[in-house]
């Protein structure tokens with residue numbers, strides 16, 4: 042008996058027919074339908090209870106109390122904290138992307154040691170900490186050999202860093218430049234002391250000179266809430282806002298009036314306004330009023346027009362608006378939050394003195410009590426320090442970089458990055474692989490704000506002493522990181538120093554106790570407020586008299602860097618979600634657009650879309666031109682935050698970095714390093 | 727030619743029947759065994775013992791305040807009793823040492839595991855008995871074997887869309903996409 046072809050076919054047909062009566066085909070088809078949802082590369086949702094936890098979101102030094110939404114213990118979204126009296130339920134686009142940033146591919150996953158140009162290897166924490174201690178031990182007791190740069194204006198971490206350096210016989214803790222540093226110097230020039238504050242909520246007219254108070258200046262979210270409160274839905278606005286600055290930016294866009302003023306002419310604008318107010322009858326009991334009046338008289342409407350392009354009638358109208366206001370307030374600052382001179386601040390603040398608004402509109406905050414008595418930060422900022430390193434005036438052996446990105450976010454950034462090369466051992470305490478971390482010898486990853494204890498004392502701009510604190514909302518960070526302050530306190534112990542604390546949480550508790558604040562209430566999203574001190578200021582006339590008039594020439598344009606907080610900050614590249622909000626007229630492909638008005642473009646011989654090179658000092662950058670009538674005459678506006686060489690695939694290599702072409706000069710009369718009034722040459726390529 | 731015509735075993739319906747029967751047996755007996763791999767739960771969790779301690783199902787499988795369903799308890803819940811070893815069962819010891827003390831959640835195998843694109847509300851199905859969809863585990867001392875489909879990666883008990891749709895249709899509930907897929 043054998044099986045022939047026909048028999049075999051019959052068996053197969055029988056088999057196929059039989060299969061139809063089994064689950065094989067039907068079950069397989071059914072399974073295939075859901076198989077596609079189970080491919081291993083499809084991201085999986087984290088399941089679990091959805092909670093909303095209070096946190097201090099410090100993605101910029103201001104720090105805002107927020108609610109972090111978690112599922113199964115992991116953050117997935119951020120919302121404002123309505124119970125917090127400062128941010129009042131608001132959150133800006135950076136922290137709104139805060140949960141996403143926790144999982145950024147740019148995060149440093151573990152301690153890294155440099156093993157070659159641009160090459161790092163992951164090392165264990167114990168080895169990384171031992172290396173740090175070894176390097177610091179070698180330089181202990183040699184003043185000037187160890188330095189630190191901090192980019193956190195408000196954290197008590199600075200006290201720990203500076204106390205550690207002091208214990209090692211060094212005094213060089215330098216802050217990244219910001220408004221606070223310059224404003225405090227300005228207050229001194231006006232015969233006062235302390236950090237100035239501005240009560241936007243209590244004003245019925247807010248004149249912002251340069252300061253982008255509704256987007257990137259000061260405690261942004263609190264400012265925006267104060268603004269919003271004056272615009273009740275369907276009701277009449279209860280306060281007027283005027284923006285006088287180089288670009289029709291986010292603050293200008295929502296203000297009642299925008300006055301285009303080049304960044305080189307803000308002091309002239311303020312003194313021209315003072316002249317108008319004095320002519321209209323304003324007087325001050327300040328001891329230097331006569332001197333001030335004589336100085337302001339030089340800033341006639343014609344002179345102001347020459348410097349700013351503003352017509353005399355415009356200045357008159359503004360003066361009339363201010364006179365009619367019951368509680369006017371003037372806020373002066375750089376349009377991008379750094380690099381302005383103390384005299385720019387004084388010129389603006391003197392208007393508050395003239396209007397009798399010191400103590401009510403413009404306040405002065407008393408010095409906050411310290412958690413560590415031996416701490417003190419340097420009188421100079423990081424830009425001055427690195428300039429000294431570049432020239433060899435400062436011979437530093439070890440540098441600690443805390444929450445700062447000096448290789449990217451200082452004027453003449455290229456030179457600053459080179460200066461870092463003169464320092465033998467550099468440590469970066471950073472959450473992300475930023476441009477400075479990429480140049481360091483050791484990277485000690487810091488936790489993301491939702492993974493750590495942190496605090497914010499007197500964010501610049503607040504009208505009364507203010508303290509916020511936060512604790513981790515997750516049980517464990519998603520990367521192998523440690524709190525930098527815990528690492529430094531541990532190192533201090535191994536170096537034989539006792540700073541009195543073992544963890545940053547303890548330091549913050551001590552700070553809260555020194556203020557009389559309740560730590561638990563703070564970390565639950567609360568706030569501590571003190572009282573501003575009563576003070577009188579003079580008009581700063583003798584300092585202002587030394588101000589050098591801005592030099593104008595036909596070959597250069599005033600450079601106005603524009604900061605849009607949504608696109609990131611000095612320490613943070615644009616959050617990936619926010620890249621979608623960058624306009625085609627700001628960035629197209631890899632080309633950044635610089636903006637100028639049509640008359641300026643004609644003057645430099647360029648048209649819409651033209652490729653240009655901007656140069657100043659030893660730096661240059663490439664871009665294309667977009668015509669925008671919202672830019673002041675003789676000014677080129679350039680967005681900050683682009684041209685990243687580190688970070689991640691989302692931000693790297695897009696556009697160019699404007700910090701490269703900011704040039705530093707010495708402010709006449711104060712000797713401060715300034716760069717807000719930088720000028721550049723624009724050439725077609 | 728003559729010989730072939732005379733091949734008896736190859737004629738008639740017999741080969742067809744043989745193929746048919748073989749396929750039916752393979753399809754009903756071999757195929758399910760080949761299709762599913764068998765897995766056991768990482769911890770031999772006894773519902774029986776917990777019930778004997780007087781615990782209610784809802785003590786661990788409860789609705790949260792927002793109406794979402796907690797499903798399986800996590801370490802926080804288990805550690806209310808088992809932060810340290812309290813009994814003599816090796817399974818408990820394993821849980822405490824390998825999970826509770828290490829802060830690691832137990833990777834329980836979910837018999838009714840659904841893909842992420844399905845939004846299933848237990849609240850909306852509250853009137854049904856648990857066993858309408860789930861295995862009856864309340865008396866089990868050892869959790870049943872978990873059968874994982876080698877093709878799709880899902881559990882054998884995972885409810886398919888046609889089953890959801892049938893029940894919705896029978897109960898007059900909408901079968902629009904957005905009802906289950908957001």
Ligand code: SF4
Nearest residue numbers: 101104105133135136
């Ligand atoms: S101002 Fe914006 S970026 Fe800064 S802390 Fe507040 S929400 Fe975050």
